[in-house]
Amino acid sequence: MALKKKPVNGMKDILPDEMALRTYVIGLIRGTYAGFGFSSIETPVVEHIENLLSKQGGENETLIFKVLKRGKKLDLTKPTTEDAVTDSGLRYDLTLPLSRYYSNHASELPSPFKALQIGNVFRADRPQRGRYRQFTQCDIDVLGDPSYLAEIDLILATTTVLSKLDFHNFTIRINDRRLLKEMALKAGFAEEELGEVFIIIDKLDKIGWDGVRAELEEKYDKVRVDAYLALFEEIGSGEVTENARQMMEEVGSPLLAIIDTVNQTKTADFSMKYDPTLVRGMSYYTGPIFEISMDEYGGSVGGGGRYDEMIGKFTGQQTPAVGFSIGFERIIMLLMERGFQVPGTSGKTAFLVEKKMDADELAPIFQKAMKLRAGGICVDISVMKKNKKFQKQQLTDQGYTDIQEFFNR
Template identity: 60%
Template sequence: MALKKKPVTGMKDILPAEMQVREYVMNQIRETYGGFGFHSIETPCVEHIENLTSKQGGDNEKLIFKIMKRGEKLNLESAQAENDLVDSGLRYDLTVPLSRYYSNNAASLPAPFKSLQMGSVWRADRPQKGRFRQFVQCDIDILGDSTRLAETELILATTTLLGKIGFKGYTVRINDRNILKGMAAFCGFPEEAYDQVFIILDKMDKIGSDGVARELAEAGYDQDKINKYLSLFETVAPDASGVRSLGEALKDSMDQQQAENLAAIMDSVSQISTSQFHIVFDPTLVRGMSYYTGTIFEIQVDGFPGSVGGGGRYDKMIGKFTGMDTPACGFSIGFERIITILMDEGFTVPGKEDKVAFLIEKGVSDEVLNGAMKEAMEKRAKGGTVLVSQMNKNKKFQKDSLQKEGYTQFKEFYKDALK
């Protein structure tokens, strides 16, 4: 039986043209985030199954690639439950591993700690455009800072990066989980119902206000509460003044300082950023991860479904490891989605020196071959890119293919003479 040449469903081979773009973006990420003082770290791709199933990851916990025990620890005959077979899994995001990493290494890290982590994650998801079962995530996090400086720095760093790789006119949507809770409390929903209410609210962009009202009613909630709840969203301005006005309206249901904090973040970002984007208050923004405790944000690019980045504050997660809560806030860009957009737009890596291809006719003398290779080495020593390759019979097709890879100059070496 022939071996299968296609990759496993939901995973992909990366061709050289895309790899050039990926490496360029990764370099821009390291350079830009490094300029903001973030430290590169790395965590294992395999995590303890207890950490991955700690009810911190929302629906992602249903998508874990689980790893069976190994060697003598794996006993199929006596196993009665999954826990008898499984002790670890592939990470589904970088936030849970970061929290474990910080908990284990905090004494050796600066405070606050600004982390940059890039790496593959795995989810047994339904593959679609821009969504894979193995994909790269890129996270920046600030651990140990409870002030709005953390959110402001994260948004400024992320939008600066996007600006450097050519994105403009996109929207950063921002909200606060405390505002979500304040709105629900103001309208009389019981606290134990918040999660269900927010799950339904999160569908607003897909089913509209009428659809949200219908699903809330089907869930058994009072129509007066539903009407009062939805009317709040209709009157809120999408800027910092809207946040402050909403905070005033909800003063009996939440701490006004929480609204002021969010408004101040929006003001700071608007005044400081040099990138071209919109920052918009969106009180319908929920984000599904249950670990968020405060500010939340997402990035929306016109013409691309779903978000291309997101994050927020998760002040309770590290305490699950240490028993002591640590302020934490992070922002993740959708690396694969950004690459998909760039490739669809025909993006080419800017500022690269000309790439030269030396094509060698079959049968050239050692003197000609060695001379060509020596010349190539001299150009490489000066920082140039030189490909030395056997000349194909169909030279035109070969050159066309090399041009697609970015080669702009060609030098041909023949048995009798250099042409």
């Protein structure tokens, strides 16, 4: 029987060192958000295929692992289709299951409801270095709060987590979907052109202003493109200019209050930066959007925004919502690259026991171990090997600083 040793394509086994780090980070995240009033919840990794394909997921809907129907419901003896043979699939994010969860349980939950989810999601992306087909996401959402207190608290909580993990000097870029829209409309673009315009603006980091201009001019008349790009100059970025302030007032955006309050309150080491070119991909955002940039890491290590219209698609009743997704896998990768040491237990002791002891000889050894363990010390007990030197080296490599030997009487 030839069993396969490797994990399925694009997924990975997690070795003890990385797992210790992940467990530590997850504990720190849970503890920190709990301090901000967030409750942990969980949804199944398997989700209705209708929900997964309901156009909330954009690109990700093409990457779903579909689960085969079972028993009589499945008929493969005739030509058929994917839709006919599947009724569920693996979730590709945590936002869609959260919307379903909230619509199912709203009456049992406080309002506003502050939810923390840490769980695996699945995307059949082309496997590449550091990107896997199963990976952990960490989402924080405030449901049912129309006020921008939610945005402020999400930013303060998330930056507190990063600070506790020894990340400093990062930037939170912030924008508002309403500002993004207003600027494009002011330049003369039509409502139905906005999606495409924003896709081009979103490429700014990669192609620069010249590239953006070129791509816009391929599709739109020069007058509107000129007007549009001039507006970005006028509005500026970084500090909120008088022009920007005016437009924020016009569209009713609370960006200024969010930036000011965070700046006056933050305990972590980061800066807030108004960025009128920030788009973020997901089309469901309706208000403030934000993204964490870290110099150490080229891209974003987290982001989110307000999406006041998504949950209503389940409930039929509009529910304001704002969420943040932390790039859990990226943060783990950065911490590993940096050699981050998980704060350890108070001590690690190894007992090496000679072979073939009877119960009366073993009992006092195990008793000693149990006493140390009760005092918070890790004690590993194993049989002495022939190559004791190698065995001790292995134990030392695992962090055992105290190695005790026990011999037969």
